[in-house]
Amino acid sequence: MVKSTSRASTTGTSTTKKTWLKKGSWSPEEDQKLIAYINRYGIWNWAVTSKAAGLLRCGKSCRLRWMNYLRPGIKHGNFSQEEDETIINLHQQLGNRWSTIASRLPGRTDNEIKNHWHTHLKKHNFLQGNQAADHQENQSGDQIYNNQTIEENNGSSGSTYEELQNLWDPESFPMEGLYMVDDFGATYADPGFLVSSFSQWGFQENTYTSFASCYDVNDGLWDYLLMEANEETV
DNA sequence: AATGTCCTCAACCGCATGGGA
DNA sequence: TTCCCATGCGGTTGAGGACAT
Missing domain, CATH: 1.10.10.60 (Homeodomain-like)
Structure with missing residues (x-):
């Protein structure tokens, strides 16, 4: 330019x-x-x-x-998909260490990579669900899911398995167009999987605790589900 | 065509670091 | 050990092009 x-x-x-x-x-x-x-x-x-x-x-x-x-050897122009993937992967490992990232991409400078990240990849990476934690931070409330909230049981205990199942009731909230990201970054195409997994993994009712986010491609909004639990474990 | 807004990216700034005196 | 200077790094800025109204 x-x-x-x-x-x-x-x-x-x-x-x-x-x-x-x-x-x-x-x-x-x-x-x-x-x-x-x-x-x-x-x-x-x-x-x-x-x-x-x-x-x-x-x-x-x-x-x-x-x-x-x-400097000779400097690449100008669009980044290839392979370069994009390399930057995303390295950024996950290294953070904003642009010069280190640049050293892994021959012909690209730290400044160029930094600009490319902020103008293109940051948004892309965000939408891929890798920033679930960021979404959580940006929410003022933490028990919101489609304008529903989970009531605490007896003051100290969390939601029951049945409550969570009801929350994901396909009648009230169709699963098409939804996917979930749990607090470890794992993505689930079927939200019900995450709920049922807590039971399958051996957690008893009222004992599992996790945060999950849900992206609704229909309205473009992130919804949140906080599965609270009491202190008892299996 | 004119105007406003958004996006991109080259270049800047301040600070950190390393090496030599 | 301390100071000074050159270099390197990452965050930020803002001009100008692209796009929308």
């Missing part, structure tokens, strides 16, 4: 001390100066490189321009 140099008006510590420094977008002439200098002399000190190349830029700006745009 070609931009004007209007960012040059941006204030900053470097401009207050070195007003001769140019800021903002790089012109093709500046790019050529930097490329020509580095091709001839190499890189050994960015501050010196900037001056020696005849650029009115700070060394930091020269480094960024070279590393993110001018």
